[in-house]
Amino acid sequence: MRALLFDLDGTLANTDRLHEQAWLETLRFYGIEGDHHFYQTQISGGLNPEIVRRLLPQLSEAEGEAFIARKERRFRELAQDLRALPGLDALLAWARRKKLLTGLVTNAPHENARHVTQALGLSFDVVVLAEELAAGKPDPLPYRVALERLDLGAQEALAFEDSPAGVKAAVGAGIPTIGLTTGHPPEALKAAGAFLLIADFTDPQLWKYLERS
Known part of the structure; x- marks a missing residue:
């Protein structure tokens, strides 16, 4: 080795629960109410652009990028300690x-x-x-x-x-x-x-x- x-x-x-909180909070603005099971099965381990395209297909590419930026800013706010x-x-x-x-x-x-x-x-x-x-x-x-x-x-x-x-x-x-x-x-x-x-x-x-x- x-x-x-x-x-x-x-x-x-x-950090997984911090990501979960950031995702669920941000998705709530678009009417998606998720829980821990939803996060684990639909989000955890995936790539951001793919997740957004699948969960929010109505968003344009620019809107999807803005969504991701908002979610990741929220994660960094939560991940202070x-x-x-x-x-x-x-x-x-x-x-x-x-x-x-x-x-x-x-x-x-x-x-x-x-x-x-x-x-x-x-x-x-x-x-x-x-x-x-x-x-x-x-x-x-x-x-x-x-x-x-x-x-x-x-x-x-x-x-x-x-x-x-x-x-x-x-x-x-x-x-x-x-x-x-x-x-x-x-x-x-x-x-x-x-x-x-x-x-x-x-x-x-x-x-x-x-x-x-």
């Missing part, structure tokens, strides 16, 4: 001692990625933003790009994801993937291809696996 690759939301920090998921600092310190590379692979827009990583004081050897590519998760392309930029084979990396779409993307790129149960049912992450499920980075199962790798 030569690299650890991380999703952003729900993986580095437990972020804390890293338990054990993340220890894991990254371990990676540095082992001279492993690190990467961030996310469907989040640039401003959100910058906001969260700065709030947590994190930096990565490579950052791959799906909005800059031809396809985002669950397509494997973002992870394939990360491997290419780091000059790694898929089996030389380990991915951490919290959504079925993210797990499918990493597994689709051939990367062994650990699922974090911060926002989605464990069985959904398992069905997507995660070989190990953990609540956070303090899980003894994770460290047992790392010691063997």
